Amino acid sequence: MHINDLLSLKGKVCLVSGGAGLYGKGITEGLAEAGGTVIIASRNGVNIEETAGTFRQNGLDVHALQVDQSDHSSVIVLKNSIMEKFGKLDVFVNNAVARPMKGYNDDLGNFDVSMKINATGMMDILREMADLIAAGGGGSVINIASMMGMFGPDISNYEGTDMGTPPPDYFFHNAGLINLTRYLARVLACKNIRVNCVSPGGLFNYQPERFLENYCKKVPLKRMANRDDIKGVIVLLASEAGAYINGENILMDGGMHA
Numbered sequence: 431m432h433i434n435d436l437l438s439l440k441g442k443v444c445l446v447s448g449g450a451g452l453y454g455k456g457i458t459e460g461l462a463e464a465g466g467t468v469i470i471a472s473r474n475g476v477n478i479e480e481t482a483g484t485f486r487q488n489g490l491d492v493h494a495l496q497v498d499q500s501d502h503s504s505v506i507v508l509k510n511s512i513m514e515k516f517g518k519l520d521v522f523v524n525n526a527v528a529r530p531m532k533g534y535n536d537d538l539g540n541f542d543v544s545m546k547i548n549a550t551g552m553m554d555i556l557r558e559m560a561d562l563i564a565a566g567g568g569g570s571v572i573n574i575a576s577m578m579g580m581f582g583p584d585i586s587n588y589e590g591t592d593m594g595t596p597p598p599d600y601f602f603h604n605a606g607l608i609n610l611t612r613y614l615a616r617v618l619a620c621k622n623i624r625v626n627c628v629s630p631g632g633l634f635n636y637q638p639e640r641f642l643e644n645y646c647k648k649v650p651l652k653r654m655a656n657r658d659d660i661k662g663v664i665v666l667l668a669s670e671a672g673a674y675i676n677g678e679n680i681l682m683d684g685g686m687h688a
């Protein structure tokens with residue numbers, strides 16, 4: 431097969447949870463530019479409608495469906511709506527995240543809230559979407575974790591800022607997601623579903639100057655990630671070009687941990 435055909439997502443229906451978020455927009459754009467029909471799903475219906483509308487104005491086939499992944503009935507509504515409106519699902523990018531915990535000393539109640547969304551809810555949406563993909567004969571699941579699921583926090587990045595200590599729940603659930611990827615890769619292979627993970631580094635989002643200085647000097651490429659950086663790896667894993675990649679976790683940090 432020609433490489434352009436291997437990388438094409440024409441005819442594929444892709445779901446991106448948290449698709450209106452920072453990394454979500456780049457993921458959505460990449461999948462749609464590769465020819466896919468992309469559904470973005472998250473809690474804020476107005477926000478995702480607006481984001482999908484902007485993508486459509488730019489000629490991309492992007493749609494919005496609301497979901498709260500911490501609510502099982504909402505996940506089932508999403509599943510049924512995908513079947514009714516699109517007839518199948520080929521690719522799920524599991525990208526949504528909630529950040530209820532603000533630092534090391536934050537209330538444990540917020541750790542609970544985080545687990546309800548980022549662990550239990552995430553497992554729920556993963557299982558339901560994998561069912562849909564299996565029903566159509568197979569496809570690809572891509573989990574978005576973080577380099578913070580692979581390494582401890584570099585506290586010196588926050589020196590001279592008022593950003594505080596990074597919250598522990600984020601390190602906990604992202605690390606779990608990386609090994610859940612390996613588990614699912616083995617369990618779902620019999621349904622012709624590949625499961626991989628991407629662990630990105632920090633995305634530029636107008637962080638405080640001092641943080642950018644601290645952070646970027648540790649990255650061999652001397653910058654944070656931008657919205658385009660994630661597109662290639664997602665399209666590779668979503669498409670036939672990645673057909674023999676399964677159970678992998680790809681660190682995308684500009685060489686920070688090389």
Ligand SMILES: NC(=O)c1ccc[n+]([C@@H]2O[C@H](COP(=O)([O-])OP(=O)(O)OC[C@H]3O[C@@H](n4cnc5c(N)ncnc54)[C@H](O)[C@@H]3O)[C@@H](O)[C@H]2O)c1
Pocket residue numbers: 447448449450451452453454471472473474497498499500524525526527528547551574575576577604629630631632633634
């Ligand atoms: N931003 C970064 O620098 C960075 C770095 C490394 C990894 N990541 C990873 O990238 C992914 C996306 O992060 P981001 O920074 O773009 O996030 P973001 O905060 O910009 O967007 C997160 C999205 O998830 C949605 N969401 C939250 N709770 C939800 C729920 N209960 N149900 C459905 N949707 C819900 C939000 O509405 C939002 O659209 C995450 O997995 C994160 O761990 C981000």
